[in-house]
Amino acid sequence: MTGLFRRLVKPGPAMLTVIIVLAWTAAYVSQLSFLDMVELNTVDLRFRFRGERPVGPEVVLAVIDEQSLKEEGKWIWPREKIARMIKNLADAGAAVVALDIGFLEPDPNNTIKPVEEAERLVKEAGALTPNLSESFGRLKEAGDNDRILADTIKASKTKVVLGYFFHMDRKELGRLDQGEIDSQVENVRSGRFQKIRETKEGRRFTGLRTAIMPAANIKMIAETTDYSGYFNMVPDKDGTVRWMPMVIKCENHFHAPLALMAVRAFRNEELSLEIEDFGVSHVRSGSHEIPVNETGHLLINYRGGAKTFPHISVSSIIENRVPRENLKGKIVLVGATAVGIFDLRVTPFSEIYPGLEIHANVVDNILHEDYLWRPNWATIFDLAAIAFLSAIIGFFVPRSRIAFGAMVSAGIFAFYLIMCQFLFSSQGLLLNILYPGAAMITTYVAMTAYKYISEEKQKRFLKNAFSTYLAPSVVSEIIKNPDKLALGGEEREITAFFSDLQGFTSISERLSAHELVALLNEFLTEMSDVILGEMGTVDKYEGDAIIAFFGAPNDLPDHAAKACVACVKMQKRLAELRKKLAAEGRPALHMRIGMNTGKAVVGNMGSAMRMDYTMMGDTVNTAARLEGVNKIYGTYVMISGSTFSEASHVIAARELDLVMVIGKGEPITVYEVQGLPGEVLPAQTEANHHYARGLAAYRALKWDEAIAHFSDALAALPTDGPSMEMFRRCQNYKVSPPPSKWNRAYSMKSK
CATH class of the missing domain: 3.30.70.1230 (Nucleotide cyclase, GGDEF domain)
Incomplete structure (x- = not known):
């Protein structure tokens, strides 16, 4: 034990490795934001390497696309059209309709006011008869699109989830009236969690996303349903949407997102929330646990790129052209995807991704409990990987030839990457790549530098010892x-x-x-x-x-x-x-x-x-x-x-x-x-023949031909070092060609 301690504290590879491990462990524990962003980018790469995954049959997207605008007219439509869509979805047997659309102001297409003005003029002229008054009443009723939509939602057998959003920045609202805030908060009461357990320490937790006030649907529409959810999304600093806030606090009330409310309506479950001193401990839909971090965010397990989920044009639903079997029992998410009216989002799969599909991914994750997850032991595993993998490299590199040390280090690094990717693709398990990877690279560089310095030091010693001989x-x-x-x-x-x-x-x-x-x-x-x-x-x-x-x-x-x-x-x-x-x-x-x-x-x-x-x-x-x-x-x-x-x-x-x-x-x-x-052995002679042809092609800038010849040389003699170097160099030049005035010479960067 004493000998091991002495080796660890004695200046050399062991002590250098210990310092590197401690430094990266401290960085890991400190959770430095810029390094965490780099780690999230490795998650994006893991998504792309994994590729698309099949989605469940429950979710369908009703999209306001170019076809809908062509058939129904430019947006904003009269809400009577939305009412017709909801009625046709209900008639087709849709289980839930969730609207990624807000009705925040009265419908600008309403024709009530012109009818009321005409009625006033007729009345002032003394020409208003009972029959005429009844006709004016029917006209006002037909022209009140908000009332038509409200009545349709209220009468619908299909559960309707209304969408709204929260104002998160006080600066965008100007001077606020508390009465207006209270009114808006009341209009989104159907979007709250049903069960809340907040400990005394949890009430002091300040990490939750907190809104200033909601931008709610107008009261006439808001009070027609028991379900509503916000459609706010919060991108990371690089603009990528990786997380869905599963809870937003406003005026001491806790609200759920549109996707979670759609699941609640679909399963007829209660939503529960628990907050303790460290933050959010549980978010549940019925008995189903949703894994969130301490601030209540879910890391979205994206199923793929745009149009991963089935798309149906809203105009086809309004005109009743969609077969019932395509809608029966489905959760129908309604939103815009037409160019110019929908919000483009950046996701791990795409830089152009409809926000509506992000909600669909969250719904699918919750329904199938197919989450990205980090078990309790993941942190211990990450720290162990930093220490153990660095120790292996720190042991081998100083004791090995440069090529072998590099090969061992590269092999360990590649193994760890492949393992993390495999567990991500097959299990949705998230292990940290950045910190163990950085620790391995740092250790390799440090050990190689130490090896070089030690070798130079030893050479100087031997030079002095032998310099007296002639x-x-x-x-x-x-x-x-x-x-x-x-x-x-x-x-x-x-x-x-x-x-x-x-x-x-x-x-x-x-x-x-x-x-x-x-x-x-x-x-x-x-x-x-x-x-x-x-x-x-x-x-x-x-x-x-x-x-x-x-x-x-x-x-x-x-x-x-x-x-x-x-x-x-x-x-x-x-x-x-x-x-x-x-x-x-x-x-x-x-x-x-x-x-x-x-x-x-x-x-x-x-x-x-x-x-x-x-x-x-x-x-x-x-x-x-x-x-x-x-x-x-x-x-x-x-x-x-x-x-x-x-x-x-x-x-x-x-x-x-x-x-x-x-x-x-x-x-x-x-x-x-x-x-x-x-x-010269026959294999070497054959390799020489292919090498000469490859060299001629290389100097003629014919990279593919050169690569083929050097490959043939390696087939003849797999250990042929020059062929390996020229093969690699040609591949690099094929991607990044040398300058036009290149003299065909390889320039040494060091002595």
Whole structure:
């Protein structure tokens, strides 16, 4: 236990992982609003990946669409038409009619006033007879559309749910009269919860949506039914409607939305509400629990995009053209969808979505109890995922090669995403993606940075330890020519050699200092022997890196060929060494090599007290860059075009690409050395053939053709690193093409 504690508090990967886990746990508990919005956007993506879901048979939408406007005239219609629609729906056996329409003012199409004025004039003229008075009465009755609608609703066997809305902002109302507020509140009394339990602490809860006053239906219509519900919707900050407020408080009364009231009428149930100190604890329709958050909001489980529910044109209902079986026993939601008169909403499925269909989704969710849900254990699961998944990545990445660490991290991340999507699609279960995902990414980045810094630190240590050693060839040349001890150098053509061990940090962390030195000595001895055997000069060792050159101090006309042969032999010798190391239970070593041929300054450089026989110049810098370019292509021996032209007769190599390395103004053609002539395996030969064709198509900007050739190369040799890189690059360029003046060279972003 003490040892574990020491590892956790000791600066290193374990402590770094603990800090990251604690930071993201604190962010999760704090419920930062901008991060919660990002999480909601992941829910939107989950909806889209899930796709549409079948809806229940209970809900039908009666829509005021373009066809209705064409047949019945432009909106606003006389309410007599709405009355006819309700009567025809009732005659067809509809169970409930819920109106996403408000009748907030007297019908502007009423003809009562002209009739009353005519009656007054006739009466003043003394010409009003009983028969004429009766006729005026019939005309007034026929012209009172509000009365016609009210009488139709009152007489209807089908339950009618009236719609209204709440004013939520005092600024939009100006000066208020309490009498008017009381009157409006009274007109929506049919929209209240029937059973309310509010604890003493619950009365102090301020998180409920609270309205200033309702915009109610006119009294004549409002008092005709026992059911009414508000159609307010509250989008999130990004404008997307994800939640339905299932309760709004106004003047100490609690009101239910149109969708919930439609369900109440359909099931003939009472609505109950419970509020405790933390907020809303229960919303029920009869015995059916509706899962809401503490502010009384339901996260809508959208069934799909627009027109997921059956649509029937209102004009077809008014003109009685709809078969009874399409309406019998249904909940009919009535609202507008015609362009110009309906409210467009943004939902997870669409940026253009009728508000009427949002109510339909809520009704369907409640009827089938098909909700998005987060059980009590979900929070514990989220926090455990943050800690456990970060710990796995924090353990593997520092101890693994970069590629393997990245693969493990990506695999864990992908597994978690797939699991969350599966549970969402199959169970409606909501697990948090953002916080565990962010914790995993942060841990991977931190561990990779730590690994890089540690590797550089270790290399500096080894460089200092080995810098006092001189190459034997330099000693031999000094014995022949003592004048070379003087400071200075000469320009001559050489082949510069740079090598580095892959994943050296993870190796060094697994070994004791003694074991590491022993391993490194054995490796450097084996490799140096090959270099010296091909007449090369070992310039220096920088940790696990070997810096050497061919062509100095001894004249060597075929220095490029010697250098390439040395590379092939070194890789063969290293393969034999790996077998020996494996048998001894020691880690495997893999080496990357970069070489370039050209002019460089070679000689003794330093100070009078300390000098070193070394090389300098652009040729040297380019060779160093090429060693690092191997990482991009997954290769182990990379040479420049100048080296290839001097050594092509003694090696088997393939052209890889044009590369723009850091510090060079012109691109360099690079080649991969694969062995000596006749040593390349058939699978590699076939891959080389497809790769060459793919490279030609790539340079001709024929992305699909190039992708096909690189795919064929990978089919021949699935482990071919250059084909993997070019396949990925072509896919990226197909989506985001390079600039028009692109020189066909890949630009390195780092050394």
